[in-house]
């Protein structure tokens with residue numbers, strides 16, 4: 001009786017052990033349970049504009065200008081590596097901000113809003129490229145296109161122009 005019970009227990013242990021050893025490999029590489037990402041969209045669009053997007057855009061717009069005086073025309077442009085790096089941060093913020101505007105909880109619709117945000121992102125990307133190329137002329141030329149991307153969305157969703165609201 002005792003040996004029989006012991007034998008049965010041993011068999012159980014063996015079977016269990018075998019089971020674990022031969023357990024299908026998927027157990028360790030099993031796909032993680034899918035769950036929707038949780039985005040923090042507590043910052044309102046107005047806050048995102050005022051605190052993130054507007055300062056970054058201003059830094060880019062202020063970085064290049066042409067100053068004329070009796071001696072001729074002089075470009076006011078980034079002077080050194082540090083200036084370019086700072087600009088790159090700002091352009092990068094704008095590129096990513098386009099994505100932030102498209103998040104669920106921020107997007108005002110799935111159609112025109114998305115197009116506006118995407119267009120803004122593309123213009124921001126062009127600025128980032130010009131900055132990476134350290135191309136002052138290009139940066140100056142495309143500044144207006146970026147501004148247009150802002151205003152085009154404002155005309156549809158905010159009903160005012162950027163300049164009139166900057167504090």
Ligand code: HEC
Nearest residue numbers: 045046049050054057116117120149150153157158165166
């Ligand atoms: C996809 C749409 C969209 C784009 C692109 C966009 N904005 Fe806005 N912006 C808005 C909306 C909507 C508001 C109004 C928010 C509110 O009042 O609730 C706003 C408001 C603002 C405000 C006023 C915030 C306040 O004090 O109420 C500023 C400043 C601003 N945007 C700057 C910019 C600049 C600069 C750009 C481009 C570099 C830009 N925005 C691009 C949608 C956009």
